[in-house]
Amino acid sequence: LEEPLIFEIGSTDVTGVDLEDAPAHASRLGGLTREAAIGLPGLAEGEAVRHYTRLSRQNYGIDLGFFPLGSCTMKHNPRLNEKMARLPGFADVHPLQPQDSVQGALELIHSLAEWLKTLTNMPAVAMTPKAGAHGELCGMLAIRAAHEAKGDARAVVLVPESAHGTNPATAAFCGYSVESIPANARGRVDTDALLARLGPDVAAVMITNPNTCGLFEPDLKRIADAVNAAGAYVYCDGANFNAIVGRVRPGDLGVDAMHINLHKTFSTPHGGGGPGSGPVVFSEALAPFAPLPFVVEQEGRFHLVEEESASAEDHGQSFGRLSAFHGQMGMFVRALAYILSHGADGLRQVSEDAVLNANYLLRSLDDLMTAPFGGTGPCMHEALFDDSFLKDTGLTTIDMAKALIDEGFHPMTMYFPLVVHGAMLIEPTETESKARLDQFITAMRAIATAATNGEGERFATAPHYAPRSRLDETRAARQPVLSWQG
C-alpha cells in the first residue's frame, strides 16, 4: 500500500504536541514576526506513528537480512549500544557545560581514544571528525600543517586509481592537486609506479588497506618507508579496517594517519546515511598538528583542551578546529560499548570471521562468476567479482544486483572499484552465520546460472517483488523535483 506524503495527509491546523500556554509577555522581537504561512503540516501522534512506521516498512536494513554491500561493513548493530547512547548522562549533556560537570563524558572520549591508539599502535588520535571523509580531511590538513611547519609547501597527492572517490575529493578540497597511480595485475597498487613518482612536490600518498578490491597491500610498509624518506606522508583510508582490526596494527605498517569509521568497524548504525564518526590516528610526525579540541587526563581528572589555552605549548602546532564542539559523542558511546563487549580477543575474532566469511563466499561462487583477482590468493573481508561471466548474456552487473533484491537480499556494491569492469563487491562481515551465507550462495548461484544459461531475461526488469520497480533516475536529474510543490 502506498504511503502518502505528510503534505498530503497533514494539516497546518493539527498538532501532535501539547504545550503550556505561553504566559502573556511583551514581545522582545522588535517587530520581526513571521506572519506569512510556512506550510508545515502537523499530524496527531497516532497518525505520525503510522506514517513513519509504514514508511519504514519500505526499507531494507540489516535487521531484515543479509546486506553484503562492499566497502560499507554492514554488520549487526548491537542494541546495547543504542541503549547506552541514550543514557541521559551522555545524551542530555550540553557541550559547553563546565568541565567538572561532564567528567564522565570526557572520560568516555579519552577511554575510546586510548583503545583506538592501542588497536592501531599509533601515538595520537583526533576524535572530532564527523565521518570518514571528514577524517580524511583531518588527516590531510595535518599533513598540510606538517609540511607548512617545515616551510616545505608541496602540492601533489598521489592516489591509487582504486581509491574511494572521497580520497581525491578530499585532497582537492584542501587544496592539493591529485595524481592517480595505477593498479597492478594483482589488484594492488603498482608499487614501482608509485615509488617512481615520489619527489619533492609530493606531499602525501593516500592508500587504502585492505584496498578497495578487498586485498591486503603487502608492500605498504615498504611504500611507507619510501614515502617518509621522500619527505612525504602516508594517509591510509581506514574504511576497510574491519578486515584487520584486532589482528594487524596499522602503526606497524608505517602509516602516518588513518581514519577509522566508527560506523563501519565499530558498528554504530548507518541510519540510512549517517551520522558517522571518523576519528583519525596519527604517527609521531603528525601528532603535534592534531586538531582542537582534545581530551587529556591529569591525575584521574579529564580536561578538554580548547582554544582558550591555544597558547599553551601542548598543542601550539594544532591545525585548528574542524567543527563546533567535540565530535560525535553518540557514536563514541556506541563504539566504546562495542569495543568493550568484544575486547582484544573478540576483535581479533571479528577480523578472522569477516575474512573467513569473505573467502568462503569467494570460493563458493568463483566457479560460476569471474573473480578477477581470485587467482592471487585469499581475499580479505570482501569478495570481488566482475561482469566477464555475463559477456554475451545481455545482462549487466545492475541486473544481477536487482535480481538479488527479488531473492530477499540487499545487493552487493556495484561498479566499484573502478579498476575492474562491472565490479560486484561483496562484504559479508563477521556477523553473518554460515547458514545465512549458504542461503546467499544458493541464491547467487541460481541467478548466475540462469544468467549464463540465457534464462535471465527477467533480471533485466528486476526487482519484481520490491516496493518499487526500477526508478527513472534520469528523469529525476533532468527535471529535479526536490521538494513537494502540491
Added chain:
Amino acid sequence: LEEPLIFEIGSTDVTGVDLEDAPAHASRLGGLTREAAIGLPGLAEGEAVRHYTRLSRQNYGIDLGFFPLGSCTMKHNPRLNEKMARLPGFADVHPLQPQDSVQGALELIHSLAEWLKTLTNMPAVAMTPKAGAHGELCGMLAIRAAHEAKGDARAVVLVPESAHGTNPATAAFCGYSVESIPANARGRVDTDALLARLGPDVAAVMITNPNTCGLFEPDLKRIADAVNAAGAYVYCDGANFNAIVGRVRPGDLGVDAMHINLHKTFSTPHGGGGPGSGPVVFSEALAPFAPLPFVVEQEGRFHLVEEESASAEDHGQSFGRLSAFHGQMGMFVRALAYILSHGADGLRQVSEDAVLNANYLLRSLDDLMTAPFGGTGPCMHEALFDDSFLKDTGLTTIDMAKALIDEGFHPMTMYFPLVVHGAMLIEPTETESKARLDQFITAMRAIATAATNGEGERFATAPHYAPRSRLDETRAARQPVLSWQG
C-alpha cells in the same frame, strides 16, 4: 518470505549472550543436576533480531493502520507511556522491597486509584486484578463476600444474553449458577424481564454499559435501584467505559462494582494478547470486602496494606488476595501517564470523539449495510451491523471481514454480540482521524456494494494480499500440534 522457526535455524551450541565464567564452587544441588538435553536453540544476537523483526512484519497493529475491532478499544498507544513504564524507578523495583524504598511506586498506585475513583464517582477501588476477566472475578468475589457477611447465601447471577462470554464464565468460576436475561427489540436488556426475575436467590446482576451492541442502557439506574432493593448487587462490565469516560460517572448510575480495562480505556498496549490490567471500583456497600493488598496514604507517606496487618480493622472484611504481589505496575504507569496527559477535559473529549466517530461510521454505512438498532437513535462508541444485507449473496460476515484485510484494514469484530445474526461490530475509537474514517467508509462501501451486486465472489477466498490465506482451523483443533516436534 517465509520465516523459519527458531528450532529450524538455531542451535543448542550457539548463544547470543556472554556471561562471566562461574567461579569454581562445590555444588549445593544435592546431585539433582539436569543432564539430559533440553532442546533449546540459541541464536547470535544479530540473527535473533532478524528473526523477531521479520516475524513482526507478519503482524498487523494499530501502528500500521485502522483497527476497528469492536469491544476492544484499539486506540493509539502513546509512546511516552512506554518510556515512563521503563524508568528504572518503576520497572526495576522488587515487589517485596521495604516500603520506605518504594514510596514513589506506592504513590503512583495511590494516585491512579484516586483518579479512577473520581472518574467513576465510586468510593473504593481494587487495583490488583490483572485483566478484565480478573476484575470481574474480583467484583463477583466481593459480592459473594458481602452476601456471606450478611449470612445470606444466594446462588444465582443474572446475565443479559448480550454479555461478553467472560461474564457468565466468571460467575460460574466463583460458584454461581448463571441465568440469562433476553434483550429487547431496541438492543437493550429487557428491563421488565430482569426485574421480574429478581428475588432472594439472586445475588447479582452483571450488565455491560454501554452494552455490547454499542448502546447505552437507559434503564440502568432504575435497574440498579431495584436490584439493590432486592438485596442484590449490580456488577457493571466496564469494557466499554471508553464511550463515557470523562462524561458519565458509573457511580451516578447506581452500580456496585465495575472493572476498568486499563488496556482499553486508558490505552496500555494490547501486546498481541496482554498483559492487561483490570482495577475494580466499588460502591460503599462492597468497599469493605475489597481484596488485599491496597495502598493508603497517611500524612504524605504511602503504606501498602498486606496480610501482615490482616487483623487490623481497616480491612477486616477483605475477601483476601487475588494473586501474588500488588498488581500490574507497568500498566498503572502507562495508564496514569495517559490520564495525566488527557486530564478531565481531554477525557471528556475522548468519549465525545469516540462516540462521534462511531455515529459517523454508522450513518455513513447504514444505507448499504443493515444496522439492526440503527433506528433506535444514536449509538455510543460502536456501530453494529448484521448480515441481513448479505442474504442471498452467498457471502457471510467472515467474508466481509477477510475482504477488509485486502483493503489494508484490520477487520471489525465478527459474530459478536450474539443477539444479532452475523454481527459486525465496528469500534473506531477517538484516535482515528476523519480522513482515516473516510478511507474506511470508502473501502467498506465498495465491498458492500460488490457483495450485494453479486460481484463479491473473490471475498469468499479473501484475503489474497496477506501473509497467509485462510487457515485451516478445523485441522488445528482435530489434530492439535501445539509444540514443535521436528
Added chain:
Amino acid sequence: MRYLPLTPDDRAAMLAKVGAASIDDLFVDVPAGARLAGPIPGLPNHQPEMLVERELTRMAAKNMAAGAYPFFLGAGAYRHHVPASVDHLIQRGEFLTSYTPYQPEIAQGTLQYLFEFQTQVARLLGMEVANASMYDGSTAMTEAIFMARRITKRPKTVISCGVHPQYLRAAETLCHFTGDELVMGVPTICCTPPTEDLADVIAQIDDQTSAVIVQNPDCFGHVADLTELAAACHAKGALLIVVVTEVVSLGLIKSPGEMGADIVVGEGQSLGVGLQFGGPHLGLFACNSKHVRQMPGRLCGETVDADGRRGFVLTLSTREQHIRREKATSNICTNSGLMSLAFSIHMTLLGEKGLRQLAALNHARACETAERVSAIPGVKLLTERFFNEFAVQLPVPARAAVRDMAEMGVLGGVSAERLWPDLPDLANVLLITATETVSPADIDALVRALTEVVSK
C-alpha cells in the same frame, strides 16, 4: 490534544452527517441525573508531555531502583540481566499494538512466536504441552487446582509448606468460594528441609486427593527430588502439580517433568520481563498431552493455509470463555502476550548453552554469598541444598534488619515475616537471593551491612 486528530471543523462536519445538532444529542440515553455539563469536577485538565514526564520521573526517583544498589531479593521475583535487544524487539509496533490474534492471516508474527514460546516452555519444564501464558505464576497455580479437580473429580488439594505464601493466599481466596478443599503445610524452621516436608505431604495423600502441590526450588530455596512424591501421588490417583518460581534454575536442576509432574505452573518473569514491582509478570502452564483439553488459557497450534503453507492459529478455543461461556475451563481472556514474547526472545538469545551457563553462574554466586553470610557470627544457614536462594536465621528480627540495611543502601533480602506474618517462629529468618547480577563487591557490601545490623 496531541492524541486526538479531529479538528473542530471535522467535528462540525461529522455532526452534520450524523444529523445531530451537538455532541450532547449523541448522549441522549444518559439519564438526566448522570449528565455532567462539563469535565468531571475535582480533576486537573490535560498536560503537555513534558510535564507528565516530569511528574512521573519525580515519582520514579523516590524509589530505590534495584540496579543502583547491592540487591539480594527473590522470593518469587528474580532480578536477571535482560539483553537490551529484548526490549528493543518487543517495542516493534507490530508486536506492541496488535491484538489477540483472532485474524490469523495478519497475525502470524504473534502466532509463530507463541508456538515457539509454547515449545520452549514445554521443553524447559520437561512437559509435552504448554499454553500461551497466564497472568502470572500465582493465578496459574489456582487454575491448576481447578484443572486437576476437573480431571480427577476429587475435592482435596494438599499443598507443601514450601509454596510461596502469596500463591497460597490467592488459591485460598478462590477455593473458599468454590468449595475446593486445601490442606496446607505450615513451615517451621525445623520442617523446612524438603525431605521431611515431602514425607508429611505424602502422608496426607488419600483417595479424595485431587492433587499435591509442591514448589521447587521452594520458597526457602530448597531443591528437592520429587520423583518419590510423584510416585506416591500416582499410586493414589492424584496429580502432582509443581510450581516453579525461578525458571533459571531449570538450566541446572532436573525439570519437574523429568521427576514425574502432571501439571507444571511457573512464573516466567526471570527471563525477559524483569521485576516490574510485581507486574506484569508471566504465568507459565504446562501439562502432558492427554490433559490438554482440560487446560485453561489460550493455545496456539500449527496448521496450513488454503495454499498449503504452514501457518499458526489459536486452537482448542472450545475450552474458552468466549465460546463456552459459563462452561469454560476458565474465565481467562487476556494472557501475557507481550511478556511471553520477551521471555521467548531472551530464551532464544540464551539458547541451551547460555541458559546452562547462566544457571551455573547464579548457583556459584549464591554459594559464595551463602558461605560469606553464614560466616557472620550469629547467622545460620538454614537451606542446605539450594539453587540461587537460601534462608538464614539471624540473631535479630529479619524485618528490622532488612529495613536497616536498606537505609545503608543495601537491599539485603526478604524477611520471612513479610511473607508469613502469622508465623512468629520465622521472625528472624531472612531469605537471600544471589543471581548473576550480584557482583563480588555487592556481596562484600551485604556482608558489611548484615554484620552491622546483627551486631546492633
Added chain:
Amino acid sequence: MRYLPLTPDDRAAMLAKVGAASIDDLFVDVPAGARLAGPIPGLPNHQPEMLVERELTRMAAKNMAAGAYPFFLGAGAYRHHVPASVDHLIQRGEFLTSYTPYQPEIAQGTLQYLFEFQTQVARLLGMEVANASMYDGSTAMTEAIFMARRITKRPKTVISCGVHPQYLRAAETLCHFTGDELVMGVPTICCTPPTEDLADVIAQIDDQTSAVIVQNPDCFGHVADLTELAAACHAKGALLIVVVTEVVSLGLIKSPGEMGADIVVGEGQSLGVGLQFGGPHLGLFACNSKHVRQMPGRLCGETVDADGRRGFVLTLSTREQHIRREKATSNICTNSGLMSLAFSIHMTLLGEKGLRQLAALNHARACETAERVSAIPGVKLLTERFFNEFAVQLPVPARAAVRDMAEMGVLGGVSAERLWPDLPDLANVLLITATETVSPADIDALVRALTEVVSK
C-alpha cells in the same frame, strides 16, 4: 561472543572449503613484522553485556544531565523537549540499520522521509531547496563559503561578529589552506547590538566579496532584520549567507529567505536530536533553485518507477565525490540521515501550529528570565531584541560564576569567555538561554544562584 554466529564447527568447514589449513593462511599478505601471534597486547578481553552496561552507566552517572537541573545553556545547542515517539520511531530497525539509499527500490522509506525533510527545511528557512542534511551547522557554514565562491568566483567572505565563534574557527581552519579570505568582525560589548554590527558588515562589502555571513539570532541572542543587508549584498553581486543555530526561532521570527538570503545553513539539533554533548547534530543547508547544482551534499528527488508509480531517488549525484572524485562540490559522503529523520518526525508532530506555539513559549520564558535576571543588582541585560537567548554583563567573571552555579546545582549559562577566550572585554558576559524546558521554579533557582555568585 554474542555477536559472532560462527561456531568452531562452522569455521572448520569453511576453512576446508576455502582450502586453508588455518585462519593464518588467509592473512599471508601481512608482512611478518606486522603479524601478531595473539590478541593485541595491553587490552582486556571481551565482557558480558551486563558488565559493559555497568561500566558505561558509571561514566554516564559522573555527568550532570541537563534534565536533572535548572538548565540555561544555549550558544549553538539548545535543549528542547523531544516527544517520546520520535526516538521510538527512529529505532525502527528498517530505518536504523539501513544504508545510504543507493538501491531505491528497497529504500523508499528513507528516500520519502528525506524528500519530506527537504521540503520541511526549505519551508522553515524560507528557501526553495534544501539538501538531505550535512554533518552539523558549523561544517555546513564552511561548505557555504566554498559554494558561494564557486558561484561568484570571488575570494572574500565577510563574517559578522555575531557568528558562533566555533563555526568561525572551523571555517578559518579550512580557509587557511584553501586560500579563501575571511574578514571577520570582532565582537565587543558595545558592538553587539545588531544594527551597528550590520552597518560595519555592509561597509566591508566590495567587488571582491563573494559572500556575507550573518547569524540570526546571533550568538548573543540578537535578532536582526536582514533585509537591508541582503540588498547591500546583492547590489555588490555578493551572496548573503545566513546561519541559524536555533531553528525553533523560525516559528516566531521572519525567515532568512523572507529577508533575502541566498544560502541558509543551520543547526537542526533543536528538533528531534537533543544535546548529545555536541554530536551527532544535524546540518541544514538550503538555497534557491538556481544554485542547486553548486550545492554540496546529498539530494533526494521525485521520479517515477517503471510502472509509473511515484518514487524517490538520490539525484544530481554528478556533484558528488563518488562520481566526480576530485572535481566534486564537496568531499562529503555521510550525512546525518537518522538525525534528519528525528528532525522531520518532530517537525511533523509539531506542525505549523505547534511550532508557532513552541516558539512563543520559548520567547515568553526567555523574556521572563531576562526580566528576573536583569533585576539582580549588578547584572545588566545586553541584548535588547532576542528570541530565547540573551547576554548579560555580570559584575564578576562569568566563567567562575558558571562554575560556582554548577556547584550549587544550577547550569546557569555559557560564559562568553568559553567561546571568545581571546577577548578579555567579554570576560564578564554570560549567555543565558531559556527554552520551554525551563520551569518557573528553574528561573527562581537561577535567580537565587546568580544573586549569590554575583554578590561574592
